[in-house]
Amino acid sequence: MIDLHLHSNASDGTDTPGELVRKAVDAGVTTLALTDHDTTAGWDEAAAAVPPGVRLVRGAEFSTTAPDGRGGHVSAHLLGYLFDPTGPAILADQARLGGERARRIGVMTERLRADGYAVDPTRYAGDAPIGRPHLGRALVEIGAVASVPEAFEKFLAKNGKYYEPKADTPIAEAIAMIRAAGGVPVWAHPWARKKGPIVEPEVIQEMAGLRLAGLEVDHPDQEPGDRERLRSLAGDLNLLVTGSSDYHGANKTIPIAAETTRPEVLEALVAQATGAGVVTGGQ
Known part of the structure; x- marks a missing residue:
């Protein structure tokens, strides 16, 4: 099984990166992605914990804002896979977002x-x-x-009494910085309505023109009808279709591998990357 969206306590999960790898393996996962929010701090520990025969895709989840297609903007998350973590734009963005957080x-x-x-x-x-x-x-x-x-x-919750927004990175800029660092950008749960307002299809089409690589279609927070519409849109735009759990440990009830990605999609994603390689245990 392949799960391309997991969080450790390097951001807002509750498992250490090493524990996360071990739990994923125990759940039957053969390829996992560590995608902590706006940081790559867990990469080395996770890589050291990968057992023989298991693969680790190193990544991060970027906090971005996207036009909604209706004259406003919405919060959006962008998964970046296999990018060079020393890219100047990546480092600057992570530092700025750390201050905003x-x-x-x-x-x-x-x-x-x-x-x-x-x-x-x-x-x-x-x-x-x-x-x-x-x-x-x-x-x-x-x-x-x-x-x-x-x-x-x-x-x-957003717009509640205690809520304070943060200044996120425009999604077009985030796509460009991930690509410049040799990585592969995939829009995380783009139509997860329970997280807030979503974008119109035209916005996804625009981002595809800016080298967005894929859409996270199979996600626990997306309804079946929205998944099918996203799958069709991805087909029209030649975008990869991924599936992931978005596991956060004890902070959420969703288990590892609640949703998964097809092997051929993973290979197509890896083929686009030039920034960081896949870590294979035992090699």
Whole structure:
């Protein structure tokens, strides 16, 4: 099985990169991708944990903003695979987003504290880029909620009382920087409506013209009808179709390999990459 979207505690997952690799292997995964938010900090530990016969695709999930096709903009996530992590634009973007994440969570933390919620999300982030899931875990710790999903629902949702936006990278720029670093950009869960407003098909078509490589179609947060429409759109635009779990450990209930990618799609993706190679255990 192939799962191309997993998170470790190098960002907002709860497993270390090494633990993540071991859990994926135990789940029957033969190729996995480590795609932490806006960081490559977990790459080396994950690579060292890959056993013989298993492959690791190194990547990241980039925080971006995209035109919605209706005159506005929406939050969008872009998976970058097998890029050179030392690319100047990549490093600059990760540093800028790290600062934005810290600013945003600082504002949200102070808003919560002002209402009597004595949260400390830094206890859970450590050296990772801090995010709302860390704040969610802090809310669980003080007994304000029973789970991280409940924290998002009651406290951390977009446009809620405590929410603070961050300045994400325009998706066209992110596609260009991933390609410049020899990587392969795939739009993560583009029509996951439960995450917020989605883009019109014309926007995906425009990004395909800018060398977007694929769409993450089979994702737990996308409905069957939307998946089929995305699959058809990908076919029309000659885009790769991937499937992934978007596993975050204990922060979400979705298991590893809840959705998977076909082997021929993986090989087509790897064939486009020139920035970083696939790590194969035992070699």
